[in-house]
Amino acid sequence: MTLATDQDQHGRGTSPTVSRFASLRDAVMDHWEQQVRERIEGAKDLAGPVLTNTLPAFFDNIAQALSATHPRRIGSSGTNLATAHGRERARMTPYAPDHLIHEHQILRESIAALTDGRVALGLKDWDIIDSSINAAMRESCAPSWTSKMSHGAGRPPRCPMTCARRCRSLPMALSLSACLSRRR
Structure with a gap:
């Protein structure tokens, strides 16, 4: 089991909504993985741990950001998970930046599909989820492919x-x- 980056495994002070959201992590990640393998070229042949990479911990970070008692404002704040995820994609997969962006979009879709009717997320919650995923997309793409391209793996x-x-x-x-x- 992968924990959020600050290792808050007890979830003290979280609301029932946040607890329900957090409890869906494995289901969301399974749905996400199945969708990514079907929809993103090059993902089908990746080993499970390589494909999921840091995303379960990122999901936990989003849950923490949803908690009013946790200092994390968005899922990517105070961590380099997104940057690490992007670097791993650039280094270990045939992905291009658009594949990485698509992965994050599928994560948003998976969260929406699996929380619908199970977790009462309000507009503020969705703002946090969207801001988290949008920031992760930016952070994961920028340094990863700049580095990959400068080493001859892509266009100059x-x-x-x-x-x-x-x-x-x-x-x-x-x-x-x-x-x-x-x-x-």
């Missing part, structure tokens, strides 16, 4: 100065310069 950045700043040695800079001059 469009800005030559971005490439030049990434050069760490004179031979790399000269090679980049030659490549850019051939483009013109």
Whole structure:
């Protein structure tokens, strides 16, 4: 069992709504995994732990953010889970950034499908859930594919100065310069 990033395993002071939401984690994650495998190219062949990665802990963080007594404001605050998730996707999967965004959208859909009729979530709760997932999408995409692309796994950045700043040695800079001059 994966716990939220601050290891609050007792859920002290949580409301019945938050407790019901948290109790649906495994069902939400199972639904999410099945949907991701069906709808995202490249996900079908990933091992379960590689696919779910940090998302169960992120779900727990969202539950904490839903609690009025917990200091976490959104599921991604005070943690690097989303960044770690994105880096793992960039490093260990054939995913592109749009696949990662789609994963998060499916998580939102899975939460909606499995809480409907089971958990009375209000507008404020959905604002927290949406803000959490939106922040996680931004945090997981930004550094992951910038790094992947700078190491030759994707398209090179469009800005030559971005490439030049990434050069760490004179031979790399000269090679980049030659490549850019051939483009013109």
